[in-house]
Amino acid sequence: MPPLVLKIAPWALLVASNIFMTFAWYGHLKNKSLALPVAILSSWLIALPEYMLAVPANRIGSGMYSTAQLKVGQEVITLLVFILFSYFYLGEAIKWSTIAGFGLIVAGVAVVFYFR
Template sequence: MITADAARHAPHRFPRPGQAIGDGSVKARAEKLSERNWLRRLIFERRAPCMRQKTAFLLAGMALVSAGGLGLGSRASHGPAPETACMSPLVLKIAPWLMLVASNVFMTFAWYGHLKHKSLALPVAILSSWMIALPEYMLAVPANRLGSSMYSTAQLKTGQEAITLIVFTLFSFFYLGEAIKWTTLVGFGLIVCGAAMVFFFK
């Protein structure tokens, strides 16, 4: 039950005697709320077509990017790289493999070089490995770009894997001082044979 003192101390919450609930400030607030809802609906209806159009453009762009990454784009994107225009075929055949050998040396040191210094803190090992890996990418990316004009992607990948195994074997023996087991050599040899099948039997 509402007392007279409560109504006097909170006039904004309780109507005065004889005042209808729907009159005055209560009615004005209801009208303002209805105006706000109408404006919101109007803004949403005007923005909805633009939002749908932007979403359609975004999805179309993503589809084009995905198609280009999957090799579904235009034929012009698969043409020879402009860097190869002034290079002889002999250079294009040999240079990618030399660059991949150097790249694998950096990669092997970045991945496994810290194992010789296990006293280093892990964040320091991660940072140093990341700094060593940057030259690896600076060699591997142009090597694959140049090699793509003479070799298929499968040939470049399998050749790179064979180089990785050879570099890793030498690295583990001479740098880490680990003994090389005959089973390791046989396993690596089988992988190299598989790479040779992909490389030589097109």
């Protein structure tokens, strides 16, 4: 694969995997009348494609990035996907304290990437 693809592919795959995982973990909250066993089973079925994206993302990414960089990058992706999901899918307001807290996490990510 060309070097640019190797740099971008892990992040694109992690974005896709996080979208699946966010729906697996939190999607059932929109319909709380759904029986818990059904919510669990459907979450597991949604999580399968997440793993099918996350594992190759980390395998490909490990040739270009450290494990710590992949992990903290994944956390930033998770936060961004979660903010969009909770606002657009669950209809929840985004509070300043949520943005501030997530900003502190992003600052930690910057430290990991800057001092590698």
